Amino acid sequence: MTELARSRSDLVTEPTVISEEGVVTEVTGPARETAPTGRAIIPDRRGRTTRLLVTGLGVVAPSGVGVEEHWQSLLRGELRVGPIEGFDTSKYGVSLAGQVRDFDPDRFVAPQLKVQTDRWTWMSLAAATLAAEDAGYVPPEEAYATSVFLAAGSGGNEFSQHEIQGLWAKGPRSVGAYQSIAWFYAASTGQVSIRDGYKGPSGVVVSEGAGGLDSFGWARRVVRRGTPAVLVGGTEAGICPYALLCQVTSGRLSTAARPEDAYKPFDRRANGHVIGEGGAILLVEEADAARARGARHVWGEVVGYAATHDAHHHEDAAPDATQYARAIRISLADAGVTPEDVDLVVADGAGVPELDALEAQALTAVFGERGVPVTAPSSWTGRLMAGGSALNVATALLAMRDGVVPATGNVDEPVEEYGLDLVRQNRESDLDVVVVLARGFGGFNSSLVLRRAHEETP
Structure with missing residues (x-):
């Protein structure tokens, strides 16, 4: 990877x-070459044209688990930002976040895998499952036909929080072996690839908030080099004391106490943003490959x-x-x-x-x-x-x-x-x-x- x-x-x-x-x-x-619509199609290194279609969506976000739950929440104008739950935030000067409150990891993650991984990886595993289901995508016999290129900004925060607390309270022997993989920002890419048998060229993109888009850029390269399907996007779960402290140091978080007073983009009272967890994973496919397997539908094209x-x-x-x-x-x-x-x-x-x-x-x-x-x-x-x-x-x-x-x-x-x-x-x-x-x-x-x-x- x-x-x-x-x-x-x-x-x-x-x-x-x-x-x-x-x-x-x-x-x-x-x-x-110029398409009938006037859009330029860029040839790949072998001179063939490449079209990249989005055929599957998987969402795990404060607005809901599942594409339609998320979409209907947006259309209803539901503010999914509220007081942070799980720990005392009084020392941080920040008290609000967008949390995924209806997420059941047991629906998507096997018990033996759950104990080895962090909450953000659970969300990636769930979103990857939902994206594949939405696309009707069954991995082909050729294991190298599917790649995973996800983005990550901070890695396994909650898992690391527990291990750090154990280290301080009980010493090095209290730190488990899974810490070495659960915190790593490539963990979600790796775990999705292993669980679902996707062995194509894979990687993790690290460019903070821009990473979700940058994963599409890498997917285009992978597809042009011969891999027909790629999972892209990413999730985050940075709501714990350790992660919150890291984000507070940016100086860009809102200190407002009420959700309606915080995170007001392009507003005269803009005062910083509110952190959140979750995200989305999407399946993108080369157009001919999507047709050949009988893709269920096409959400759109990356042009x-x-x-x-x-x-x-x-x-x-x-x-x-x-x-x-x-x-x-x-x-x-x-x-x-x-x-x-x-x-x-x-x-x-x-x-x-x-x-x-x-x-x-x-x-x-x-x-x-x-x-x-x-x-x-x-x-x-x-x-x-x-x-x-x-x-x-x-x-x-x-x-x-x-x-x-x-x-x-x-x-x-x-x-x-x-x-x-x-x-x-x-x-x-x-x-x-x-x-x-x-x-x-x-x-x-x-x-x-x-x-x-x-x-x-x-």
Whole structure:
């Protein structure tokens, strides 16, 4: 299994050559082909075209366990942020989180595996099961035909918390052997791969909140090199004393005591974000392979992706939105669409005034003022780190299916100076192209372009 930590200035899919402004200026290798829709299809290294379809969704989030539970919670406008349960938070200055309160790991995790793993891995195992079930995916006899590329931001926090407490109270002999694997941020990728027999090229992507989108970037590479199916996305479970302390040090968490006063992206009273747990795992497949196996349905198509890095001090916000806007432009060029073709942007929505202003700057630079509807659905659940951007992809696909843009939660006084068409109430809309954005602590920027599936169900 490959362990991947992204630390470069940009990451784009070959063979496109991108200018500093994020414009495609040249294509090397086999010439680009143009689809009937006008979208560019990038050939892989062997000269064949590759289309990546999303055929399965699995959700474990504060908004619900299962795709429809999550979606209906968003449409009802249910704020799933509340007081942290399980330990006393009075010493941390932070008391709110989005917790998955109706999750039964015994439904998805065998007892012998449960004792070896952390809560975040339980959630990944559950979401992977739900994604495969949704897709009607049965692993083929060729074990190397399925890969797992998940994102992780912090690893096995609760398991480590227990082991650290044992170490302090009783000494080294109290630390169990499973600590060595349960905390590791590649644990969920590994355990899903082992349990389900997926032996294709696999890895973990570490770019904090951007990781959920970056896993799609790696999936595209794996598929182009011959693996027809990949599980992507990720989950997180960072709500315990040890993990909360780590996140508090960022200075970006809301200290509000009431849920309705916390995590207000693009609002005049924005005061930081609220942490959360859970996320989503999605099954993506090469189009011909999906048809060949008789895939149950297609949620949408991944048509563009790009990532950049601010190349700035990791603890500070970037001085401007240049690299964030560049990531969006590169992903649109990769997808062969223009800003005018985009029907919706699912924003990162940091909830920190400085970061919200930068995101608005990037969006207006690419789309113009009020040039595209913008929503930030993570405001209903809390920011789930790598799991949050994966969950936003699932939300975008559901929005395309039903033709409804879910509202941004907790916004009372939007900052008009940002120039955004911020969706504050559910809005019916015919959605063909949706851009999902994400940023990770340390300067990571990622953009994913989705298109509604126009072809008949395979």
